[in-house]
Amino acid sequence: MSVSPAGRAPVPYGIWHNVSRDDERAHVDREDPLDMSTTRGRIAALLAVAAVALTGCGDDSDPSASEPSTDAPSQAPSDDSTPEETGLESPCPPQLRESLPEGLRPDACWAHSDLERPVLADGIVFALEPDASDPTAARHVIALDAETGDRLWKSSVLPGPASGLRATEVGGDPGVAVVVTESDAGDALTEASAAWGYLAWPADAGGDDGGDAGSEDPAFEPEVHITAPQSELAATDVYWTDQGLLAGDQFLAPGAAEFTTVNRDPEPMVIGDYDLDERFAGVSGDLLLSYVKGVAWTPDGPENGSTHVGWLARSADGTEAWNTVTGTPNEEDSLFGEGPNQLTIIVGGYVLTVTPTDENxxxxxxxxLDAATHExxxxxPADLAGAEPAAAAADVMAGETGTLLSPDGTHLFASWSTLAxxxxxxxxxxxxxxxxxxxQGWAVDxxxxxxxxxxxxxxxxxxxGEATAIEPPHESFEMVDGEFGAAILEGAVGEPSYLVGGRRTS
Structure with a gap:
């Protein structure tokens, strides 16, 4: 039975998987097909960085292309503001209770206003909070108890705009990481005038006493602090992957203490006079993977052209490691007249191709395929559990692609256009x-x-595969992690949005 529930129009997918809708809004490079947005249910997998292992999990995700709102409140709180004055309230306001995701009890949930890019991992919600002294630009990272909404700690002000927030492991424990950029002279991240900065905090950064709101908050510095020169690519061109962080043309591999340069613009594959279309998909191990689909026409006309389709793996310097690209003659009046329609996905150390076999x-x-050997x-499921899938291309129909993997690795959800x-x-x-x-899949258990x-x-x-509409005004969970869940409830124009969460009911 088809499902067409009534309610709010969704935010289109962006780059971010398994993170908030704000993270999905943060991506501005819409031509790269990697969709790290949908996949918002696997936030707690790991990204190994520096001397500590940070293994990227898996929105935002997504993840539209517009930047997250930085509208200032009508009155900025003073330096001695209280949690209530900064918009941090724990009990769920009565006006929100009818809109809560099904599975949150109205009498046992919490709500905080105007927080951005939340992620949920291991019983802790991390988010960005506007700074009272400059709410239009400056941001803190904050940590909240996923059950009670109580603030655990607040970081120092970030030294630049945030390109993405990520739940990670820091020193063997849950934590959070954020990529920031600073392009002003006297850069706060490095002595250079322009740089990427990768900052990370453990979940217990506040220590035993935690941190209070307002001016009494300790300014917790990051335990991981790695920088690299800013590339020519846009500052928001950031890809969190299962096996490292790709920021512009700089890559931070698991266990590495610094970024290394990768070649994101190698010489393309050429057949005759035609360049084949490579669509960058992401990183697996030490390989950069792309999906190739391009037509090489003949002088006799389109009906005599050949379509070349397959996976292509390159090393960091752009050298081809392997490819499975094969060419087939085009056929008029055929479902696959210009090559097969396929959905292609990276899942940890594997690449998956899904091919429809009938016109309906x-x-x-x-x-x-094994991504390292292409065998x-x-x-x-045990091989895949904990991975975050990343879609390379959706050729079945036009539109953005989203993917989610269940935590136990048993089911993979993929959607594109009107097909899921x-x-x-x-x-x-x-x-x-x-x-x-x-x-659009926001979260998965x-x-x-x-x-x-x-x-x-x-x-x-x-x-x-049965779809069930959620009756409005209720909403869907946007983040789930075991027994906890959270979502953003959008306010009307001029009104605040709320991050709500708590323990999920059975």
Missing amino acids: YTTFELSW AVTPT VIVDIEAGTVTRVPTDFGI DTTVYGSTENGTLTIDLAS
Whole structure:
């Protein structure tokens, strides 16, 4: 049965996976097809950095292309402001209780206004908070108890605009990381006048006493502080991956103490007089992976052209490591007249190709490759658990692509345009979700996808693919992590938005 719930129009996918809608709004480079947005249910996987292992998990995600709102409150709090004066309230206001995600108890949830880019991991919500002295520009990183909403600590003011917030592991414990940029003279991150900065805090940065709101807050400095020269690419061109952080043309590999330069603009594959279209997908191990689909025409006309399709792996310097690109003659009046329509996804150390086999897109074939060797494999849920999938391209239909992997690795959700499917990893089967609208997945647990369509919010059962509309004014969870959940409730024009959360009911 098709589902078309009524309600709020969704925010389009952006780069960020398994993070907040604000993170999805932060991405401005819309031409790169990597969609790290949807995938917002696997926030707590790890990104190894410096001497501590920070293994990137997996919105924002997404993740529209506009920047998150930095509207100032009507009156900036004074330096001796209280938590209430800074917009940090813990109990859930009565006016929000009818809009809460199903699964949050109105009498046992919390709400904080005007927080940005929240992520949830291991019982802690991390977010950006405007600074009282400069709410239009300056930001702190804050940590909140996911059950009570109590503030645990607040960082010092970030030295520049934030390109993305990420839950990570710092020194073996939960933590948070943020990439910032500073381009003014006298840069706060490095002696250079322009730089990337990677900053990270452990979840217990506030110590046993935590940190109070207002001027009494300790200014906790990051435990990880790594910088690199800012590349020519846009400051927001940041990719969090399972196996490292790619910021512009600088890559921070697991266990590395500094960024290294990678070649994001190598010589393209050429067939005759035609450059093939490479779509960068992300990083796996020490390889940069792209999906290739391009047509090499012949002088006799389009009907005699060949379409070349496959995966291409390059090392950091742009040297080709391997490719599976093959060419097939184009066929007029064929479903695959110019090569097969495919959805291609990186999942940890593997690449997945999903190919529809009929014109109605009801049956599909799956093909897995080991990303390091490009050999055919059949990964198990245990091989994939904890990974964050990243879509390389969606050729089945036009539109942004989103992917989510259940925490136990058993089900992969992928959506593009008006088509959404669930891959059963162990069974090797694909189930199409019966809905007439494009679905954006915000979060996932072991049984359920939480998301939205253009007409409202919904849940999808991973075992059956059944979509169920959430009756308005209720909303969908945007973050889930075990027993806790959270979401952003948007306010009317001129009114604050609220981050709400708490322990989920059974």
